[in-house]
Amino acid sequence: MPGFRYSAASVDARRLGLELLEATRGYENLVVPRGIGPTDTAVLAVVARARHLLQRAIAVADASDDFGAALLMRGITESVLTLAWVNKDPELAGIVWMLDEIRTRLNQHKEVARLERNARRRARRRGETVTPLLPGQSHGLLTRASVRALKRTREETRARAQRLPRNRARLKRLKVDQLTRMPPFDARAEVGGVEMIYSLTYRFDSNSVAHPSPLSLEQFLEPRNGDILIRATPRGPRPDPYAVGSALFLAVVELAGDRVDHAALAAEIDRISEELHALPRP
Numbered sequence: 001m002p003g004f005r006y007s008a009a010s011v012d013a014r015r016l017g018l019e020l021l022e023a024t025r026g027y028e029n030l031v032v033p034r035g036i037g038p039t040d041t042a043v044l045a046v047v048a049r050a051r052h053l054l055q056r057a058i059a060v061a062d063a064s065d066d067f068g069a070a071l072l073m074r075g076i077t078e079s080v081l082t083l084a085w086v087n088k089d090p091e092l093a094g095i096v097w098m099l100d101e102i103r104t105r106l107n108q109h110k111e112v113a114r115l116e117r118n119a120r121r122r123a124r125r126r127g128e129t130v131t132p133l134l135p136g137q138s139h140g141l142l143t144r145a146s147v148r149a150l151k152r153t154r155e156e157t158r159a160r161a162q163r164l165p166r167n168r169a170r171l172k173r174l175k176v177d178q179l180t181r182m183p184p185f186d187a188r189a190e191v192g193g194v195e196m197i198y199s200l201t202y203r204f205d206s207n208s209v210a211h212p213s214p215l216s217l218e219q220f221l222e223p224r225n226g227d228i229l230i231r232a233t234p235r236g237p238r239p240d241p242y243a244v245g246s247a248l249f250l251a252v253v254e255l256a257g258d259r260v261d262h263a264a265l266a267a268e269i270d271r272i273s274e275e276l277h278a279l280p281r282p
Contacts, residue, residue, distance in 0.1 A: 003234040004240060006061070006238075006239075006240040006242065006243075007240040007243065007280075008280045009240055009242070009243045009279040009280050009281070010242050010243070012238055013196075013240060013242035013246050013276070013279055014058065014061075014242040014246075016244060016246050016272050016275055016276050016279075017054060017058055017242055017249070018058070018266075019272055020049060020246060020250060020253070020269075020272050021054060021055060021249075021251060022238075023265055023268040023269065023272065024047065024051055024265065026264075026265075027044070027047055027048045027051055027057075028048075030044060030048065032044060032218060037094075038094065038098060039086070039090055039091075039093075039097070039259070040259050041095030042094070042097065043083065043086070043256050043259045043260060044256070044260060045085060046079050046252065046256065047252055047253060047256045049075070049079065050075070050076045050079045050248075050249050050252040050278075051249065053072045053073070053075045053076050053249075054072075054073075054076060054245050054246070054249045056072050057069040057072040057073050057076075057241055057245045060241075060244065061070060061241040061242060061245070063112065064074060065233070066232070066238045066241050067209060067219070067234045067238070069241035069245065070205055070208070070209040070238060070241060071209055071210065072245075073201075073205070073241065073244060073245050073248060074205045074206075074209065074210050076187065076248040076249055076252060077197065077201050077202050077205065077248055078261035079085055079248075079252050080194060080251045080252055080255065081185050081188045081189050081194060081197065081198060082097075082182075082188060083252060083256060084126075084189070084191075084192025084193060084194045084255055084256040085174065085182075085183070085188035085189075085190075085191050085192045085208070087192065087255060087259065088165070088173070088174065088274065089130040089170055089173065089174055091164065092113065092164060092167065092170050092174065093174055095157055095160060095161045095163075095164075095179075096171075096174065096176050096179060096180075096182055097182060098153075098157055099154060099157055099158065099179055099180040099181075100180060100181055102150050102153060102157075103121060103155045103180040103181065106140075106147065106150055106151070106154075106204055107140075107242075108140075108141060108236070109138075109140035109141045109142045109147065110140060111140075112139070112140045112141050113138060113139035113140030113141075114139075116139040116140070117139050120139075154180075158180075161179055167253075173191070174191055175187040175188075175191055176191070177240065179245070185198060185202060189202070194251075197248075197251070201244065201248070216234075216260075218236075219234035219235055220234050222235070242275075246276060250269070250272065250273055250276060253265070253271065254273070257269075
């Protein structure tokens, strides 16, 4: 039984969420051959990550913390938007996905290295002893060997993208303006056909939970005898986390099924999906 009843759907939605977690238990410590390729490997990892997030969201919701559960579900929502986008052109989208990550890692490394060099210069000017770098180390987050390996992978991956047929037209359909940068979440939602999840779930979570917006902050404020109480915990209306979390994870599993073999799960997933969609709207 749930620790707190958020809506008329809470009990059944929580049960179905747990049944979905049980049905996907095969994702726990899953071992796959390297030959399946980076994109499909990433898809499997996305499911494992979303599964973990749902487990934690249910535990937090059981403690009557729908605000905390919503923060966890935000990660599942982003997984839905990303997988829906990847599925439209897995070959090219997977390349953009990889290049975006390499760009992010190298940019963060470069920024940290710049800040560290500046800090070391200031320390020397103050007369402080600055420990020299060891061989292979760098001022940033990565070793020099790691930087070289990432740059090599980046160039090889770019070349692979350029060899793909109709790559310009395909990039345009994916709403990719720059090969090394994934489109924003609203564009991924549009390409993937999940605009309602973006508009209803992602944007609401952004405004009411994830960001320090007035809507998020006002949940910590309460009028009190002419004064204002700053609450330790938020209070305010929010969708049922059991129902939303289960539906989002179901979407992740179904989207992943376009890339990996879920035949063994099909009957159970179909049953859970049918029951979830039959629940009263929270």
